[in-house]
Amino acid sequence: xxxLLATLSAGVVFGVALAAPPGPMNxxxxxxxxxxxxxxxxxxxxxxxxxxxxxxxxxxxGVVAFVDRFPLxxxxxxxxxxxxxxxxxxxxxxxVRSSFRPGEGPTDESDPRVGTGFRKAFVLALTNPxxxxxxxxxxVGLLQSGTVDILAQTPYVGNTLAGLLVVETGSxxxxxxxxxxxxxxxxxxxxxxxxxxxxVEAFAPLVAGLSAVVLAGFGVVFLAxxxxxxx
Numbered sequence: 001x002x003x004l005l006a007t008l009s010a011g012v013v014f015g016v017a018l019a020a021p022p023g024p025m026n027x028x029x030x031x032x033x034x035x036x037x038x039x040x041x042x043x044x045x046x047x048x049x050x051x052x053x054x055x056x057x058x059x060x061x062g063v064v065a066f067v068d069r070f071p072l073x074x075x076x077x078x079x080x081x082x083x084x085x086x087x088x089x090x091x092x093x094x095x096v097r098s099s100f101r102p103g104e105g106p107t108d109e110s111d112p113r114v115g116t117g118f119r120k121a122f123v124l125a126l127t128n129p130x131x132x133x134x135x136x137x138x139x140v141g142l143l144q145s146g147t148v149d150i151l152a153q154t155p156y157v158g159n160t161l162a163g164l165l166v167v168e169t170g171s172x173x174x175x176x177x178x179x180x181x182x183x184x185x186x187x188x189x190x191x192x193x194x195x196x197x198x199x200v201e202a203f204a205p206l207v208a209g210l211s212a213v214v215l216a217g218f219g220v221v222f223l224a225x226x227x228x229x230x231x
Contacts, residue, residue, distance in 0.1 A: 010167040011177020012184065014150045019045075019185040021155040024085055024128070024218045025121055026189070031092045031211035032117035033190035034197045034204040041193065044117030045186025049179065051125030052135075056175075059135035060143065074129055075229035081127035082222030088120055089215035095208045142178065145170040 020026075025048040033041025125131055138153055146169045151161035167174065197203045
C-alpha cells in the first residue's frame with residue numbers, strides 16, 4: 001500500500017510539473033479564467049488534458065509514431081499549430097479591452113462563450129508536435145518497465161532538477177497519478193487567477209494581454225520551425 005501511494009504521489013508530481021510551466025495551453029487557461037470565470041478556465045484545461053488522453057492511447061497503440069516518420073506531416077502540424085496560436089493570440093488581444101469590468105469579477109454562467117476554451121485548447125493540443133513527441137517517448141514509457149526521472153522532464157528547469165525524483169514505471173498508478181496531477185493543476189490554477197482578478201481590477205486585462213503575447217510568440221516560433229523543416 002505504501003509503495004502504491006508513493007507511485008501515485010509521484011505521478012501527481014509529474015503531472016503538475018509538466019502542466020504548470022508557462023506555455024500556450026496555460027495562456028489559454030489563464031485568458032479564459034480571468035475573462036469568463038473559473039468554469040471556462042477549467043474547461044480549457046480539460047480540453048488540453050483530453051488531447052493528452054487521446055495521445056496516450058494512440059501512442060500505446062503505436063499510431064502516433066506515424067507522425068514522427070514523416071517530416072512533411074510533422075511540418076504541416078507545426079504550421080497549423082502556429083497559425084492557430086496566432087489566431088487565438090488575436091482573440092486574447094481583443095479580450096483585453098472587454099476584460100475591463102467595474103465591480104464584479106467574471107461569472108461562469110453569464111458568458112455564452114464559456115465552452116469555447118475547451119475547443120480552443122483541445123484543437124491546439126492536437127496540433128502541438130511537442131505533446132506528440134512527449135507521448136512517443138516518455139509518455140508511452142510510463143506503462144513499460146523501467147524508470148523515469150520525474151522532475152528532469154519539467155520544461156525549462158528540468159536540468160537543474162534531474163535526479164531528485166526517480167521512480168519505477170510500468171504501474172497504472174503512475175499514469176493515474178499523472179492525470180490526477182493535471183486535474184489538480186487545471187482546477188487550482190483557474191481558481192487562483194479568478195481569486196486574484198477579484199482583488200485587483202487591472203489583473204484580467206493584464207493576464208489577457210500576457211496570454212496574447214505568449215500565444216503570438218509560440219505561434220511565430222512554430223511557423224518558423226515549420227518553414228525550416230520544409231526547407
